[in-house]
Amino acid sequence: MNPNAYLVLSGIIFSIGALGVLLRRNAIVAFMSVELMLNAANLAFVTGARVWGNLDGQTAAFFVMVVAAAEVVIGLAIILTIFRTRNSASVDEASLLRW
Amino acid sequence: MISSVIKLAEIANENSISFEPFVFWLCGGLAVLGAIGMLISHKAVHSALWVALTMINLAVLYVLQSAPFLGVAQVVVYTGAVMMLFLFVLMIVGVDAADSLVETIKGQRRVGILAGVILVVSLVLLLGNSFSIQAAELVNADSAYGGNVQGIAALLFGKYVLIFELTSALLITAAVGAMVLAHKERTSPRKTQAILARELFASGTYKGPLPSPGVYARHNSVDTPALLPDGSVSEISLPGPIVARGAVKNINQSDLNEVQIISEGLGLVSSDEEGDR
Numbered sequence: 001m002n003p004n005a006y007l008v009l010s011g012i013i014f015s016i017g018a019l020g021v022l023l024r025r026n027a028i029v030a031f032m033s034v035e036l037m038l039n040a041a042n043l044a045f046v047t048g049a050r051v052w053g054n055l056d057g058q059t060a061a062f063f064v065m066v067v068a069a070a071e072v073v074i075g076l077a078i079i080l081t082i083f084r085t086r087n088s089a090s091v092d093e094a095s096l097l098r099w
Numbered sequence: 100m101i102s103s104v105i106k107l108a109e110i111a112n113e114n115s116i117s118f119e120p121f122v123f124w125l126c127g128g129l130a131v132l133g134a135i136g137m138l139i140s141h142k143a144v145h146s147a148l149w150v151a152l153t154m155i156n157l158a159v160l161y162v163l164q165s166a167p168f169l170g171v172a173q174v175v176v177y178t179g180a181v182m183m184l185f186l187f188v189l190m191i192v193g194v195d196a197a198d199s200l201v202e203t204i205k206g207q208r209r210v211g212i213l214a215g216v217i218l219v220v221s222l223v224l225l226l227g228n229s230f231s232i233q234a235a236e237l238v239n240a241d242s243a244y245g246g247n248v249q250g251i252a253a254l255l256f257g258k259y260v261l262i263f264e265l266t267s268a269l270l271i272t273a274a275v276g277a278m279v280l281a282h283k284e285r286t287s288p289r290k291t292q293a294i295l296a297r298e299l300f301a302s303g304t305y306k307g308p309l310p311s312p313g314v315y316a317r318h319n320s321v322d323t324p325a326l327l328p329d330g331s332v333s334e335i336s337l338p339g340p341i342v343a344r345g346a347v348k349n350i351n352q353s354d355l356n357e358v359q360i361i362s363e364g365l366g367l368v369s370s371d372e373e374g375d376r
Binding site for chain 2: 009012015
Protein backbone atom coordinates (compact mmCIF):
# COMPACT_ATOMS: atom_id res chain seq x y z
CA MET A 1 0.00 0.00 0.00
CA ASN A 2 1.16 3.49 -0.80
CA PRO A 3 2.72 4.97 2.39
CA ASN A 4 1.63 8.44 1.31
CA ALA A 5 -1.90 7.52 2.43
CA TYR A 6 -0.64 7.30 6.02
CA LEU A 7 1.03 10.69 5.68
CA VAL A 8 -2.18 12.23 4.35
CA LEU A 9 -4.11 10.69 7.26
CA SER A 10 -1.55 12.11 9.66
CA GLY A 11 -1.88 15.52 8.01
CA ILE A 12 -5.67 15.42 8.34
CA ILE A 13 -5.51 14.47 12.02
CA PHE A 14 -2.88 17.14 12.64
CA SER A 15 -5.07 19.78 11.00
CA ILE A 16 -8.08 18.74 13.09
CA GLY A 17 -5.90 19.06 16.19
CA ALA A 18 -4.74 22.52 15.10
CA LEU A 19 -8.37 23.50 14.49
CA GLY A 20 -9.22 22.29 17.99
CA VAL A 21 -6.53 24.52 19.49
CA LEU A 22 -7.83 27.47 17.47
CA LEU A 23 -11.53 26.99 18.10
CA ARG A 24 -12.12 25.39 21.48
CA ARG A 25 -12.21 27.65 24.52
CA ASN A 26 -11.94 24.94 27.17
CA ALA A 27 -8.29 24.64 28.17
CA ILE A 28 -8.52 20.87 28.63
CA VAL A 29 -10.01 20.30 25.18
CA ALA A 30 -7.38 22.57 23.64
CA PHE A 31 -4.78 20.45 25.42
CA MET A 32 -6.34 17.27 24.03
CA SER A 33 -5.99 18.79 20.57
CA VAL A 34 -2.27 19.25 21.20
CA GLU A 35 -2.09 15.54 22.09
CA LEU A 36 -3.88 14.76 18.83
CA MET A 37 -1.29 16.75 16.88
CA LEU A 38 1.53 14.88 18.63
CA ASN A 39 -0.14 11.60 17.70
CA ALA A 40 -0.41 12.67 14.08
CA ALA A 41 3.31 13.46 14.08
CA ASN A 42 3.96 10.02 15.56
CA LEU A 43 2.04 8.40 12.72
CA ALA A 44 4.23 10.28 10.24
CA PHE A 45 7.34 9.11 12.12
CA VAL A 46 6.23 5.47 12.02
CA THR A 47 5.43 5.74 8.34
CA GLY A 48 8.84 7.25 7.69
CA ALA A 49 10.53 4.45 9.61
CA ARG A 50 8.68 1.92 7.47
CA VAL A 51 9.55 3.60 4.20
CA TRP A 52 13.24 4.00 4.99
CA GLY A 53 13.48 0.51 6.38
CA ASN A 54 15.10 1.42 9.69
CA LEU A 55 13.85 1.90 13.22
CA ASP A 56 15.03 5.46 13.85
CA GLY A 57 11.60 6.86 13.13
CA GLN A 58 9.98 4.49 15.60
CA THR A 59 12.53 5.53 18.21
CA ALA A 60 11.70 9.17 17.53
CA ALA A 61 8.00 8.38 17.97
CA PHE A 62 8.86 6.71 21.27
CA PHE A 63 10.64 9.86 22.44
CA VAL A 64 7.65 11.94 21.37
CA MET A 65 5.47 9.71 23.55
CA VAL A 66 7.76 10.20 26.55
CA VAL A 67 7.85 13.96 26.11
CA ALA A 68 4.08 14.04 25.58
CA ALA A 69 3.53 12.17 28.83
CA ALA A 70 5.71 14.66 30.74
CA GLU A 71 3.98 17.54 29.00
CA VAL A 72 0.52 16.24 29.91
CA VAL A 73 1.47 16.02 33.58
CA ILE A 74 2.77 19.59 33.72
CA GLY A 75 0.02 21.01 31.52
CA LEU A 76 -2.79 19.46 33.53
CA ALA A 77 -1.15 20.63 36.78
CA ILE A 78 -1.06 24.17 35.40
CA ILE A 79 -4.70 23.93 34.31
CA LEU A 80 -5.62 22.69 37.78
CA THR A 81 -3.72 25.55 39.43
CA ILE A 82 -5.47 28.10 37.21
CA PHE A 83 -8.80 26.43 37.94
CA ARG A 84 -8.13 26.70 41.68
CA THR A 85 -7.37 30.41 41.58
CA ARG A 86 -9.82 31.55 38.89
CA ASN A 87 -12.46 28.80 39.21
CA SER A 88 -12.64 28.33 35.45
CA ALA A 89 -11.01 26.11 32.85
CA SER A 90 -11.61 28.49 29.98
CA VAL A 91 -8.62 29.89 28.14
CA ASP A 92 -10.28 33.31 28.05
CA GLU A 93 -10.39 33.70 31.80
CA ALA A 94 -6.66 33.52 32.40
CA SER A 95 -5.93 37.00 31.10
CA LEU A 96 -4.36 38.51 34.19
CA LEU A 97 -1.04 39.21 32.46
CA ARG A 98 -2.68 40.93 29.48
CA TRP A 99 -1.63 44.53 28.95
CA MET B 100 -6.27 -8.50 19.86
CA ILE B 101 -2.90 -6.90 19.19
CA SER B 102 -1.15 -10.24 18.90
CA SER B 103 -3.70 -11.38 16.35
CA VAL B 104 -3.18 -8.17 14.38
CA ILE B 105 0.59 -8.78 14.45
CA LYS B 106 0.04 -12.34 13.32
CA LEU B 107 -2.20 -11.14 10.50
CA ALA B 108 0.45 -8.62 9.49
CA GLU B 109 3.08 -11.36 9.43
CA ILE B 110 0.90 -13.64 7.36
CA ALA B 111 0.23 -10.78 4.98
CA ASN B 112 3.93 -10.03 4.71
CA GLU B 113 4.73 -13.64 3.92
CA ASN B 114 1.97 -14.25 1.42
CA SER B 115 1.75 -10.65 0.22
CA ILE B 116 -2.01 -10.65 0.78
CA SER B 117 -3.21 -7.10 0.71
CA PHE B 118 -5.52 -6.73 3.65
CA GLU B 119 -3.71 -3.55 4.59
CA PRO B 120 -5.93 -1.13 2.62
CA PHE B 121 -9.01 -2.53 4.34
CA VAL B 122 -7.57 -2.03 7.84
CA PHE B 123 -6.16 1.34 6.84
CA TRP B 124 -9.48 2.69 5.60
CA LEU B 125 -11.38 1.26 8.58
CA CYS B 126 -9.02 2.44 11.31
CA GLY B 127 -7.99 5.63 9.53
CA GLY B 128 -11.63 6.54 9.04
CA LEU B 129 -12.41 5.83 12.67
CA ALA B 130 -9.38 7.90 13.74
CA VAL B 131 -10.56 10.89 11.68
CA LEU B 132 -14.09 10.36 13.02
CA GLY B 133 -12.75 10.46 16.58
CA ALA B 134 -10.76 13.62 15.86
CA ILE B 135 -13.79 15.35 14.37
CA GLY B 136 -15.90 14.15 17.29
CA MET B 137 -13.42 15.73 19.67
CA LEU B 138 -13.63 18.96 17.73
CA ILE B 139 -17.41 19.28 17.68
CA SER B 140 -18.63 17.71 20.93
CA HIS B 141 -19.68 20.33 23.46
CA LYS B 142 -18.82 18.42 26.60
CA ALA B 143 -15.17 17.94 27.48
CA VAL B 144 -15.76 14.35 28.65
CA HIS B 145 -17.17 13.39 25.25
CA SER B 146 -14.13 15.01 23.64
CA ALA B 147 -11.84 12.89 25.82
CA LEU B 148 -13.65 9.69 24.79
CA TRP B 149 -13.47 10.63 21.10
CA VAL B 150 -9.73 11.24 21.43
CA ALA B 151 -9.37 7.82 23.08
CA LEU B 152 -11.08 6.29 20.02
CA THR B 153 -8.63 8.09 17.72
CA MET B 154 -5.66 6.89 19.75
CA ILE B 155 -6.74 3.26 19.77
CA ASN B 156 -7.15 3.33 16.00
CA LEU B 157 -3.76 4.96 15.59
CA ALA B 158 -2.32 2.11 17.69
CA VAL B 159 -3.79 -0.38 15.21
CA LEU B 160 -2.21 1.60 12.37
CA TYR B 161 1.18 1.46 14.13
CA VAL B 162 0.91 -2.32 14.45
CA LEU B 163 -0.12 -2.48 10.82
CA GLN B 164 3.02 -0.58 9.86
CA SER B 165 5.27 -3.15 11.57
CA ALA B 166 5.64 -1.14 14.78
CA PRO B 167 4.01 -3.47 17.33
CA PHE B 168 5.98 -2.05 20.26
CA LEU B 169 4.76 1.47 19.55
CA GLY B 170 1.23 0.16 19.09
CA VAL B 171 1.24 -1.41 22.54
CA ALA B 172 2.93 1.67 24.04
CA GLN B 173 0.29 3.84 22.40
CA VAL B 174 -2.53 1.90 24.03
CA VAL B 175 -0.81 1.82 27.42
CA VAL B 176 0.53 5.38 27.48
CA TYR B 177 -2.12 7.34 25.62
CA THR B 178 -5.44 5.60 26.10
CA GLY B 179 -4.42 4.07 29.40
CA ALA B 180 -2.56 6.85 31.17
CA VAL B 181 -2.88 10.17 29.38
CA MET B 182 -6.58 10.07 28.58
CA MET B 183 -7.45 8.75 32.03
CA LEU B 184 -5.41 11.61 33.51
CA PHE B 185 -7.47 13.96 31.37
CA LEU B 186 -10.66 12.38 32.67
CA PHE B 187 -9.48 12.70 36.27
CA VAL B 188 -8.76 16.40 35.77
CA LEU B 189 -12.15 16.80 34.10
CA MET B 190 -13.78 15.28 37.16
CA ILE B 191 -11.99 17.84 39.36
CA VAL B 192 -12.71 20.80 37.09
CA GLY B 193 -16.32 19.72 36.66
CA VAL B 194 -17.67 17.46 33.97
CA ASP B 195 -20.40 19.85 32.93
CA ALA B 196 -17.96 22.65 32.17
CA ALA B 197 -19.09 23.17 28.60
CA ASP B 198 -17.46 25.59 26.20
CA SER B 199 -18.75 29.11 26.11
CA LEU B 200 -19.92 30.00 22.63
CA VAL B 201 -19.12 33.69 23.04
CA GLU B 202 -16.39 34.86 20.71
CA THR B 203 -13.88 36.92 22.64
CA ILE B 204 -12.09 37.97 19.46
CA LYS B 205 -14.50 39.01 16.75
CA GLY B 206 -14.57 36.68 13.75
CA GLN B 207 -12.06 34.37 15.40
CA ARG B 208 -14.05 31.21 14.73
CA ARG B 209 -14.50 31.98 11.04
CA VAL B 210 -10.83 32.83 10.56
CA GLY B 211 -9.84 29.72 12.55
CA ILE B 212 -11.94 27.43 10.35
CA LEU B 213 -10.50 29.09 7.24
CA ALA B 214 -6.95 28.60 8.53
CA GLY B 215 -7.74 24.96 9.35
CA VAL B 216 -9.09 24.31 5.85
CA ILE B 217 -6.00 25.94 4.31
CA LEU B 218 -3.81 23.77 6.56
CA VAL B 219 -5.66 20.57 5.57
CA VAL B 220 -5.46 21.32 1.85
CA SER B 221 -1.80 22.30 1.91
CA LEU B 222 -0.79 19.34 4.09
CA VAL B 223 -2.70 16.86 1.93
CA LEU B 224 -1.20 18.30 -1.27
CA LEU B 225 2.26 18.36 0.28
CA LEU B 226 2.22 14.93 1.88
CA GLY B 227 0.31 13.15 -0.86
CA ASN B 228 3.40 12.87 -3.05
CA SER B 229 6.23 12.82 -0.54
CA PHE B 230 7.29 9.20 -0.99
CA SER B 231 7.70 7.74 -4.44
CA ILE B 232 8.29 4.27 -2.94
CA GLN B 233 5.71 1.55 -3.46
CA ALA B 234 4.58 -1.20 -1.15
CA ALA B 235 6.66 -3.86 -2.85
CA GLU B 236 9.85 -1.97 -2.08
CA LEU B 237 9.13 -1.68 1.66
CA VAL B 238 11.70 -3.54 3.72
CA ASN B 239 11.23 -4.84 7.22
CA ALA B 240 13.62 -3.07 9.57
CA ASP B 241 13.15 -5.59 12.37
CA SER B 242 15.14 -8.37 10.73
CA ALA B 243 18.49 -6.68 11.38
CA TYR B 244 18.04 -7.00 15.14
CA GLY B 245 15.84 -10.05 15.39
CA GLY B 246 12.68 -8.25 16.36
CA ASN B 247 10.95 -4.91 16.74
CA VAL B 248 11.48 -4.52 20.48
CA GLN B 249 15.10 -5.65 20.22
CA GLY B 250 15.70 -3.18 17.40
CA ILE B 251 14.22 -0.24 19.30
CA ALA B 252 16.16 -1.28 22.42
CA ALA B 253 19.41 -1.39 20.42
CA LEU B 254 18.78 2.14 19.15
CA LEU B 255 17.61 3.49 22.54
CA PHE B 256 20.57 2.14 24.48
CA GLY B 257 23.09 2.61 21.68
CA LYS B 258 22.76 5.44 19.24
CA TYR B 259 20.26 7.50 21.24
CA VAL B 260 21.41 6.69 24.78
CA LEU B 261 22.16 10.34 25.59
CA ILE B 262 18.66 11.44 24.57
CA PHE B 263 17.28 8.56 26.58
CA GLU B 264 19.12 9.77 29.68
CA LEU B 265 17.87 13.29 29.03
CA THR B 266 14.27 12.07 28.88
CA SER B 267 14.71 10.52 32.32
CA ALA B 268 15.79 13.93 33.62
CA LEU B 269 12.76 15.42 31.88
CA LEU B 270 10.40 12.92 33.48
CA ILE B 271 11.79 13.55 36.96
CA THR B 272 11.50 17.31 36.42
CA ALA B 273 7.92 16.86 35.24
CA ALA B 274 7.01 14.77 38.26
CA VAL B 275 8.55 17.28 40.70
CA GLY B 276 7.00 20.18 38.80
CA ALA B 277 3.55 18.61 38.91
CA MET B 278 3.88 18.08 42.64
CA VAL B 279 4.97 21.70 43.17
CA LEU B 280 2.13 23.02 41.02
CA ALA B 281 -0.53 20.81 42.55
CA HIS B 282 0.63 21.40 46.11
CA LYS B 283 -1.65 23.70 48.08
CA GLU B 284 -0.27 25.51 51.10
CA ARG B 285 -2.66 25.22 54.06
CA THR B 286 -3.41 28.68 55.43
CA SER B 287 -5.71 27.57 58.25
CA PRO B 288 -5.44 24.52 60.51
CA ARG B 289 -7.33 21.46 59.38
CA LYS B 290 -10.82 21.25 60.87
CA THR B 291 -11.36 18.22 63.03
CA GLN B 292 -14.58 16.26 63.25
CA ALA B 293 -15.46 17.90 66.57
CA ILE B 294 -14.99 21.44 65.21
CA LEU B 295 -17.07 20.60 62.13
CA ALA B 296 -19.88 19.14 64.25
CA ARG B 297 -19.88 22.18 66.56
CA GLU B 298 -20.09 24.54 63.56
CA LEU B 299 -22.92 22.49 62.11
CA PHE B 300 -25.09 22.65 65.21
CA ALA B 301 -24.15 26.26 66.08
CA SER B 302 -26.42 27.41 63.25
CA GLY B 303 -29.41 26.57 65.45
CA THR B 304 -31.44 24.42 63.09
CA TYR B 305 -31.69 20.73 63.87
CA LYS B 306 -29.08 18.87 61.75
CA GLY B 307 -29.31 15.37 63.24
CA PRO B 308 -31.06 12.46 61.56
CA LEU B 309 -34.82 12.83 61.41
CA PRO B 310 -36.90 10.42 63.46
CA SER B 311 -38.11 7.67 61.21
CA PRO B 312 -41.86 7.25 60.84
CA GLY B 313 -43.33 4.66 63.10
CA VAL B 314 -41.15 5.25 66.14
CA TYR B 315 -43.39 4.69 69.15
CA ALA B 316 -46.21 3.62 66.86
CA ARG B 317 -47.98 0.41 66.02
CA HIS B 318 -46.77 0.34 62.42
CA ASN B 319 -43.49 1.18 60.74
CA SER B 320 -44.90 2.37 57.41
CA VAL B 321 -44.01 5.90 56.24
CA ASP B 322 -47.53 7.22 56.74
CA THR B 323 -47.50 6.45 60.44
CA PRO B 324 -46.21 9.43 62.38
CA ALA B 325 -43.52 9.04 64.98
CA LEU B 326 -44.85 9.79 68.42
CA LEU B 327 -42.98 11.77 70.98
CA PRO B 328 -42.76 10.33 74.51
CA ASP B 329 -45.71 12.50 75.59
CA GLY B 330 -47.85 10.97 72.85
CA SER B 331 -47.90 13.95 70.46
CA VAL B 332 -47.06 13.60 66.78
CA SER B 333 -43.48 14.49 65.76
CA GLU B 334 -43.99 16.70 62.68
CA ILE B 335 -40.46 16.27 61.33
CA SER B 336 -40.92 12.50 61.09
CA LEU B 337 -43.51 12.84 58.32
CA PRO B 338 -42.40 12.94 54.66
CA GLY B 339 -43.62 16.09 52.90
CA PRO B 340 -45.47 14.37 50.03
CA ILE B 341 -47.43 12.18 52.45
CA VAL B 342 -48.52 15.24 54.41
CA ALA B 343 -49.43 17.08 51.20
CA ARG B 344 -51.57 14.14 50.13
CA GLY B 345 -53.26 14.06 53.52
CA ALA B 346 -52.44 10.39 53.86
CA VAL B 347 -51.07 10.54 57.38
CA LYS B 348 -52.46 7.77 59.54
CA ASN B 349 -54.35 8.82 62.62
CA ILE B 350 -53.17 7.74 66.00
CA ASN B 351 -55.55 6.03 68.39
CA GLN B 352 -55.71 5.43 72.11
CA SER B 353 -53.91 2.09 72.04
CA ASP B 354 -50.93 3.79 70.39
CA LEU B 355 -50.85 6.33 73.16
CA ASN B 356 -51.07 3.61 75.78
CA GLU B 357 -48.20 1.79 74.20
CA VAL B 358 -46.09 4.95 74.05
CA GLN B 359 -46.73 5.48 77.69
CA ILE B 360 -45.73 1.93 78.55
CA ILE B 361 -42.52 2.10 76.52
CA SER B 362 -41.52 5.58 77.63
CA GLU B 363 -41.98 4.69 81.25
CA GLY B 364 -39.88 1.64 80.70
CA LEU B 365 -42.46 -0.58 82.37
CA GLY B 366 -42.68 -3.25 79.76
CA LEU B 367 -42.28 -3.81 76.08
CA VAL B 368 -44.65 -5.23 73.53
CA SER B 369 -45.73 -8.75 74.30
CA SER B 370 -44.32 -11.48 72.14
CA ASP B 371 -47.58 -12.46 70.36
CA GLU B 372 -47.97 -8.89 69.05
CA GLU B 373 -44.41 -9.01 67.80
CA GLY B 374 -45.43 -11.64 65.27
CA ASP B 375 -47.84 -9.63 63.18
CA ARG B 376 -45.79 -6.56 62.61
